[in-house]
Amino acid sequence: MVHAGLEGPVNGKNQRVLRVNLxxxxxxxSAGRNKVEFEYRPTLFRILMILNRITMVLALSFxxxxxxxxRWRSGKAQKSGIIANREALEFL
Numbered sequence: 001m002v003h004a005g006l007e008g009p010v011n012g013k014n015q016r017v018l019r020v021n022l023x024x025x026x027x028x029x030s031a032g033r034n035k036v037e038f039e040y041r042p043t044l045f046r047i048l049m050i051l052n053r054i055t056m057v058l059a060l061s062f063x064x065x066x067x068x069x070x071r072w073r074s075g076k077a078q079k080s081g082i083i084a085n086r087e088a089l090e091f092l
Contacts, residue, residue, distance in 0.1 A: 005042035011035050 007025040008017040011034055022025035027036060 005045075007039045007041065009037055009039070062067050 006017050006025065008015050008025075010029060015027040017038070018026055018028070025038070029036070030039055
């Protein structure tokens with residue numbers, strides 16, 4: 001195996017990727033027409049993408065929570081302000 005994340009399907013079947021001429025990559029082919037696709041899918045990249053998604057969800061939920069909390073507090077302050085104003089008017 002040349003690289004851990006390198007795959008080389010030939011005609012839809014996975015083939016082992018080999019090192020050719022010391023620095024090139026290749027796969028063994030049968031005679032005739034073949035379709036070769038090299039795909040590089042490193043494991044670390046997948047792990048970091050999952051971590052990225054988790055972080056984005058947590059950040060978004062934190063922002064929503066902060067927004068709702070601010071709105072809730074401002075509504076509560078308005079209600080207490082109205083009650084305080086009514087008490088002040090009754091006192092007069």
